[in-house]
Amino acid sequence: MIKPEYNILALMSGTSLDGIDIIYVSFSYDSQWEFKIHKAETVKYPKQWQSILSQLVKMPMHQLKQVDLEYSEYLATVILDFINKNTIKIIDFIASHGHTALHQPENGLTYQIGNQQILSDKLKHKVICDFRVQDVNFGGQGAPLVPIGDRLLFSNYDYCLNLGGFANISFESNDERIAFDICPVNIVLNHYVSKINLEYDNKGQLASTGKVNHDLLDQLNKLQFYKDQPPKSLGLEWVELNIFPLIDSYKLQIKEVLRTYLEHIAIQISEILSQENSKVLVTGGGVFNEFLMQRIQHFSNSEVIIPDNEIVEFKEALIFGLLGVLKARNEINCLKSVTGAERNHSSGKILIPKINY
Incomplete structure (x- = not known):
């Protein structure tokens, strides 16, 4: 009804x-x-x-x-x-x-x-x-599904970027909503800090003390996924196959791993934020990694906007609520331009x- x-x-x-x-x-x-x-x-x-x-x-x-x-x-x-x-x-x-x-x-x-x-x-x-x-x-792809909510609830931003287990983004292009996963984020960072009995790297403080391993950074940036055109999405399986073995092969200290991988995230995100003087709404747990936010801003010409904590932390739950409402109304909640569906x-x-x- x-x-x-x-x-x-x-x-x-x-x-x-x-x-x-x-x-x-x-x-x-x-x-x-x-x-x-x-x-x-x-x-x-x-x-x-x-x-x-x-x-x-x-x-x-x-x-x-x-x-x-x-x-x-x-x-x-x-x-x-x-x-x-x-x-x-x-x-x-x-x-x-x-x-x-x-x-x-x-x-x-x-x-x-x-x-x-x-x-x-x-x-x-x-x-x-x-x-x-x-x-x-x-x-x-069955993902990402949040972009319909970005379009209907947050249309005053040029980009909607979410930093959770993975970074994903959505934006309008030629009157279509485009969205895709950019790269893994917390799923990798938290995996490595767990090895030293931490849940997460508070504000990115540990990463900020490490040095970038440029050889590893170069290998990460060369992964095929980043060359693929959207629609595209990521899962834990891909991380376990492509990211963890590559990082582990370098046998680095945890702070070097974090610093290098964080730089990789910032570079991959900044390459997507190509529109000059754009406004970017950033949400998800990665927002609280202050060092990561600094590095994203360093590589980007966009205005990075962090909303109220309620939106930062609960935007995805909010939008899945909207997906439920649209389903209840039998209205479109899944966009083929985003997922590649027929x-x-x-x-x-x-x-x-x-x-x-």
Whole structure:
């Protein structure tokens, strides 16, 4: 049913495994989309779930399906806690991205766990989820999906750049929205600081003490992915195949790895920000890496704009909420110009709670 306003819960779990972003948000439409975030929280993963989620790509399918069920149940408990803690009464539906287990669009495969019927049954609410599968079935990359939200909610910026597990960007070009993954970010940086028992490099302080290994930097910048034209997207599998073995072959100190890889990120991003005097909205956890932000600004002529923390931290959850709203209205939420699918479409799966008589 088409409504002028929707009150929904939206949640997102990214590849950096820092936790589940969950928001309670209202969307309204009157010639353009507006939103208001009422409550927002990142629920940190317990060590057990962090460990499980970091191993998903190595699991056989029968084990992955079992984890999918368990993770769906876990998400339900997280959502119920959030609802109860914030005494939320009005919910039209819940929009959930789930957590990406496998992403191999070139093989016609993408698998997000946490989108099982049990999620809707336990919550006793409609759930709109699993936004990537249909796009891959239509020959698309199934990613990135955020650009439709960039177009509808943040059109006053020339570029929308997100720095999470991966850097991705979206912008208008010849009246089409173009978007793609640029390079891995926190998925690599956090991997290396974990070797010295840190969750992340606070403000990039450790990286700033290292020296750039120019030979490694050159090899990173020569990787084939950076020569490929969009649409294109990245997953953990690609990182494990191309990034980790290359870096590890140099046997560098952690601070040298961080410094070199951070320089690589800044260079790859700046090459995309080609429009002179453009405004770039930057969001995602990478924003808090002050040294990384300095290096991006160093290589770029664009005005780098960091919004309020609420948008920095919860923009992806916000936009997956909007994807849910568009699906509920049977409106386009997936752009072929972004993913390479055969057509624009309204993607997602709708779960209705089963009634026990």
